[in-house]
Amino acid sequence: MCADPPWPEGVGRVVLDAVDSTNAEALRRLPELDGPCWIMARRQTAGRGRRGRPWSDPDGNFAASLVLRPGVPAAQSALVSFVAALALHDSLSALTGQPSAFALKWPNDVLAGGGKVSGILLEGAGTPSRADHLIVGIGVNLVRAPATVSADAIPAVSLVAVTGTRLGPQTLLDRLAADFARRHETLAREGFAPLREAWIARAAGLGTEITARTGHETLRGVFETIDETGALVLRIGAQRRIVPAADVFF
Numbered sequence: 409m410c411a412d413p414p415w416p417e418g419v420g421r422v423v424l425d426a427v428d429s430t431n432a433e434a435l436r437r438l439p440e441l442d443g444p445c446w447i448m449a450r451r452q453t454a455g456r457g458r459r460g461r462p463w464s465d466p467d468g469n470f471a472a473s474l475v476l477r478p479g480v481p482a483a484q485s486a487l488v489s490f491v492a493a494l495a496l497h498d499s500l501s502a503l504t505g506q507p508s509a510f511a512l513k514w515p516n517d518v519l520a521g522g523g524k525v526s527g528i529l530l531e532g533a534g535t536p537s538r539a540d541h542l543i544v545g546i547g548v549n550l551v552r553a554p555a556t557v558s559a560d561a562i563p564a565v566s567l568v569a570v571t572g573t574r575l576g577p578q579t580l581l582d583r584l585a586a587d588f589a590r591r592h593e594t595l596a597r598e599g600f601a602p603l604r605e606a607w608i609a610r611a612a613g614l615g616t617e618i619t620a621r622t623g624h625e626t627l628r629g630v631f632e633t634i635d636e637t638g639a640l641v642l643r644i645g646a647q648r649r650i651v652p653a654a655d656v657f658f
Contacts, residue, residue, distance in 0.1 A: 413586035420445030421585070423578070428453050430473035431531055431545040438541055441475055448472035448581050452547075468551035470577045474544040474588065485532060485539035487600050487638055488592070489516040490607050492528045492544050495588040497610055500525075500548075503583055504573040511612035513562070514631075514640050514656050518548075519612055523565030525549050546584070550575050560657050600636060608633060613658050618642075620654035627651065 415421070420443060427433045427449040434447050452471040474492075478485045493516045500518065501507035511519045518526035526548040534540035551574065553564040568574045594602055608614065613631050620627045620640060629644035640651040 412583060413590075415582065416585055416589035418443055419585060419589065421581075422447045423581075424449045426451040426453065429545075430471050431529065431543050434473040434475045434543045434545075435531075438475060444477075445475045446472055446581060446585055447475070448577060450577060466552035466554065468577075470546070470548035470550050470575075470580050472546055472577075472581055472584075474546075474585075476542045476544065478539045478542050480539060482532070482534060482539045483637065485534075485542050486530065487595060487603070488542060488544060489528055489530050490600070490603050490638055491591045491595055492516065492530075492546060492588065493518060494603060494606055494610070495584060495591045496526055496528070496546060496548070498587040498591070499580060499583040500567065502587075503575055503580065504567070504571045506571050506573075509571055510610070512607055512610045513612045514634065515638070515653070517562075519562065520565055520567060521570035522562070522612075523553070523570065524562045525553075525565055525567055525570065548580065550577065550580065562658065600638070604634060604636065604638070613656070616658070619657040620651050621657070622651065622654045627654070631656075 422445060429452060430447050430449050449471050451467060493512050496518050497510050497512060500510055509520050513519050516528040517524055529545040530542060532539050532542040549564060549566045551566055551568050553566040591603065616631060617628065618631045620642060627642055627644060627649060629642035629649065632641045632643050635641055635650060640654065642649045642651060
């Protein structure tokens, strides 16, 4: 059996018993951090998801945020969500030994057995030419799944229910930190192309008809691919639509 990869060099680690939100805690600690740092909490009391939605975090689940200072244009820093999704897919596949159980849902959810096992939230600040900081928040339903937020959303599932594997948050953090560092290095060295290829190979719903809800319209079409910026590409009749941001429903 291969040994677990070591903790990435130069990356900090803070583990807390409880916090309101790991993203909020990361923002509070930002002035004192001089490099990348993971902040994990064994319990979150006010976790947040995309579009300001609450993120339920029962005891035993995983909640952590990674603080980065990317120093690259904001559009490039947004690609880190694909880094995070791929790294989490890598980690869960390795730790459970069941890679076929997992898939990636655009833009940055990880599915297990067809249900939502994880969510990823990016928050940052800076200018269009330079991202000052980026906080990557990751929540994983290791042992308990919260109630599904709406009737048409993908049901939430827990890792242990789908795979039978019970992981502790610290075990996942140790593996995820290494897998994220490896995928992030690929982005820095080779650009988005190899990550895009890897993401598409793991994509849920590819080639099927899906619904994409933006802030002002609902689109229904065939999920063709993602483009070189990470945007969703839909085929709607004879037209091809590029969708930079939306909620996707199968």
